[in-house]
Amino acid sequence: MTREDAIANAIRQSVDTGQLASAADLVWRQGGILQTVAVGRRDLTTALPIERDTIFRIASMTKPVTTVAALTLLDKGRFELDEPITGCAPELARLRVLRHPECPLDQADDAKRPITFRDLLTHRSGQELHQLAGGIGLGVWSAIARFHAIATS
Numbered sequence: 001m002t003r004e005d006a007i008a009n010a011i012r013q014s015v016d017t018g019q020l021a022s023a024a025d026l027v028w029r030q031g032g033i034l035q036t037v038a039v040g041r042r043d044l045t046t047a048l049p050i051e052r053d054t055i056f057r058i059a060s061m062t063k064p065v066t067t068v069a070a071l072t073l074l075d076k077g078r079f080e081l082d083e084p085i086t087g088c089a090p091e092l093a094r095l096r097v098l099r100h101p102e103c104p105l106d107q108a109d110d111a112k113r114p115i116t117f118r119d120l121l122t123h124r125s126g127q128e129l130h131q132l133a134g135g136i137g138l139g140v141w142s143a144i145a146r147f148h149a150i151a152t153s
Contacts (some may be wrong), residue, residue: 008037015040022050022115067121081121084114 011023023038026033042050073079078085086093092115096108 012039081118082116
């Protein structure tokens with residue numbers, strides 16, 4: 001079985017078992033389309049099938065786009081994965097960590113090590129989603145914004 005067949009079979013199985021109403025993929029290799037798959041229904045009420053030109057709502061693309069930009073810079077040698085993010089975001093140099101998730105904010109200790117690019121790219125920087133929307137996480141997002149500016153300059 002080819003890799004493309006494996007992808008198509010996995011998509012079909014996810015639709016057939018009801019995990020997904022529909023799914024589509026497009027494999028692009030060496031400047032051209034190698035495979036397209038469209039399986040399932042785009043509207044469960046009318047049972048209209050999904051087609052190659054069906055329009056999808058795609059949400060939350062910031063992480064994958066930023067990750068691609070970061071990996072491009074990594075390939076160019078602009079940073080190392082285990083390099084602290086503090087080079088781009090010095091405000092993250094003195095982070096504190098709660099002793100356990102439910103304790104009050106005054107029960108925090110200095111972080112044992114700085115957040116690295118690897119931590120950010122694998123989403124293990126210790127920042128929760130509600131923190132990233134405001135508060136301490138703003139420093140992480142400002143670092144990512146500066147990093148994105150480097151990537152696009």
